[in-house]
Amino acid sequence: MMQARYYSTSDLAKKTGTSRQVISAIINDNWKQKRISQATYDRITQAMDEIGFVPNRTAISLRKKKQGRVGLLCHGPLYSHTLSALEKLNHYFLGSDQTLQMHVSAEGSLTDAIRELMGHRVDTIVILLSPMLDNFGVKDLGNETLHKLLRVVPHIIYNFPFDIPDQKLETKFLSLGSHLIGFSRNHVYLAFLRYLQEQNLTRILIDEKIFALLEHSPQTTEICKLLARMQSYPNPQSGKLNENIFRLGEQLALDLLPYLTKEKFDYLITSSDGIAQGAAAVFEQRGIRVGKDIHILGFDKIDSLKYLKHEIATVEVPVDKMFTKLIELLEGIPLENKAYRSHPKLHLP
Numbered sequence: 474m475m476q477a478r479y480y481s482t483s484d485l486a487k488k489t490g491t492s493r494q495v496i497s498a499i500i501n502d503n504w505k506q507k508r509i510s511q512a513t514y515d516r517i518t519q520a521m522d523e524i525g526f527v528p529n530r531t532a533i534s535l536r537k538k539k540q541g542r543v544g545l546l547c548h549g550p551l552y553s554h555t556l557s558a559l560e561k562l563n564h565y566f567l568g569s570d571q572t573l574q575m576h577v578s579a580e581g582s583l584t585d586a587i588r589e590l591m592g593h594r595v596d597t598i599v600i601l602l603s604p605m606l607d608n609f610g611v612k613d614l615g616n617e618t619l620h621k622l623l624r625v626v627p628h629i630i631y632n633f634p635f636d637i638p639d640q641k642l643e644t645k646f647l648s649l650g651s652h653l654i655g656f657s658r659n660h661v662y663l664a665f666l667r668y669l670q671e672q673n674l675t676r677i678l679i680d681e682k683i684f685a686l687l688e689h690s691p692q693t694t695e696i697c698k699l700l701a702r703m704q705s706y707p708n709p710q711s712g713k714l715n716e717n718i719f720r721l722g723e724q725l726a727l728d729l730l731p732y733l734t735k736e737k738f739d740y741l742i743t744s745s746d747g748i749a750q751g752a753a754a755v756f757e758q759r760g761i762r763v764g765k766d767i768h769i770l771g772f773d774k775i776d777s778l779k780y781l782k783h784e785i786a787t788v789e790v791p792v793d794k795m796f797t798k799l800i801e802l803l804e805g806i807p808l809e810n811k812a813y814r815s816h817p818k819l820h821l822p
Contacts, residue, residue, distance in 0.1 A: 480526045489520045500528045541571040543803065544595030544626075546586050548578050549603025549610065550714050553745070553773055554790040555632055559601065561796050571803070580606055583613040587622050597806065598628040599799070605714060608685075609634035614642060623649050627806050630654065631799055635814050637689060643812060652802050653812040654795050659690045661788050661817040665770065666696040668821065674739035674768065675701040678729060682708045683742055704732065709748055722751020730759065738767060746771035746787055753783035764822060774820060784822040791815040 482496045489496075496517065498507040504514055520526070543566075551559060566573050574593045578586035583600075590598055602610045611634060613619075623646075630646065633655035646653060662683070669675065677700055684705040687693040697703055706729065709721040725748060732738065743749045749771035753763045761767055763783050774789035798813045 479529070480524055482528075485517070485520065485524070485526050488524065489517050491517065541597065542593070542595045543571050543573050544590035544593065544598040545573060545575045545601065546578060546583075546590060546598065547575070547601045547603070548583050548586065548613070549580055549606040551601075552603060552605050552714060554792045555601055555603055557792050558631060558796050558799070562799075565800060565803075580610075580613065583610075584616045584619040584622065587619060591622060591626060595626065597803065598623075598626055599803070600628065600630045602630065602632040602634070604632065605710065609637045611637055611642065614646070620645065620649055623651065628652070629799060629802050629806070631795070633812070635812070636660075637686065647810055647812060650810045652806065652810050653814075654798050654802075655813075656791055656795065656815045656817050658686055658817070659693060661819050662687060663690070663693050663696070664819050665786075665788075666693060666700075668819075669740065670696065670699065675699075676737055676739045677703045677742060678732065678738050678740070679703060679705050679742040680708050680744045681705040682744060702736075702738070704738070708744060710744065718745060718747030719751035719754075722748035722753075723755050724751075726752035726755035726759075730755075733761060733767070740768045740770060742770045744772050746773050746775045746785070749785045749787070750781050750783055753785060757783070768822075774818075786819070786821045789818040789820060791817060 482493050482500070486493045486496050491513070495504075495507075495509060495513065498504040498509055499514055499517055545562065547555075547559065574590060574595055576586050576590055587598065587600075606613070614630075614634075627650065629652045631654045633643070633646075633653040635643065635653075635655045635657050636659040643653065666687075669677070684703070687697055706725070709725045710716075710718070713721060722743070722745075725743070729741070729752075741749075741752060743752065749769045753769055756763055756767060763769060763785070769783075769785045771785050771787040772790075774787045794815045795813075
């Protein structure tokens with residue numbers, strides 16, 4: 474495997490027969506003030522191009538005052554509304570004076586990734602949590618070493634799993650000076666469960682990841698007990714994030730057909746609009762009328778939803794509100810830390 478070969482300022486000085494001070498003046502763009510000639514400047518910059526010399530910007534940033542160095546850590550698979558947030562961040566940083574240091578980390582390596590970012594001497598850290606992490610990332614967030622590291626640098630946790638962990642975890646991060654941005658999942662599912670009761674739709678098939686979420690809340694747990702039937706099924710995306718989401722929905726429907734041939738179910742609760750649409754297509758092919766024989770709830774309110782064939786209920790994540798708050802914090806993090814909890818919107822057909 475080819476190894477990266479970065480040339481140092483000493484290497485460049487030796488090749489060009491000049492000093493490191495001359496090289497540094499050219500890199501820092503103050504060579505005219507140092508009375509270095511245009512001919513020397515041209516000769517050295519040409520040598521830079523010839524050998525592929527790139528200045529060590531990490532070292533330079535430690536000496537030179539910046540507008541702000543932001544460390545962005547995408548923790549876990551980028552998906553759904555977090556992918557939308559990353560796209561918005563891309564546009565924001567393209568027009569910003571702030572310097573961005575971006576890292577990606579897998580489940581179980583959050584603490585090591587934060588340590589690596591801090592090694593780049595970032596002024597602020599943004600942790601973008603994937604919704605596809607096991608238990609929404611609670612295990613990684615509970616690491617005591619992580620807590621000690623985060624005390625050192627101002628930080629924002631985007632898509633913080635409100636309502637998922639014990640309240641103590643939220644309190645812990647607030648005590649560290651964290652700014653937490655996220656949305657209340659229980660709020661929207663509580664509203665949906667109440668709707669089911671009112672409509673007497675009491676026999677439910679539900680994604681096990683959402684079912685586990687409902688078990689965290691006494692309010693949703695009590696309503697679930699009042700339903701006639703609640704059957705959970707494995708999350709179709711578990712370990713399959715690289716597969717077509719509509720195909721996963723089709724396979725889910727095929728897996729659930731044995732349940733539907735034995736008994737009546739009123740609602741299928743899924744974790745995404747794509748899965749919901751894929752399942753709806755198979756149900757219709759098998760003579761199960763979506764919206765009449767069975768209803769379906771998706772998640773995300775994807776932009777293409779209104780153009781798709783099957784009418785389903787869905788949950789709209791307040792991405793715009795969450796992202797607006799993130800930018801406000803990036804442009805001036807207040808001393809008083811806070812939790813910014815938004816509420817999703819339930820859309821019924």
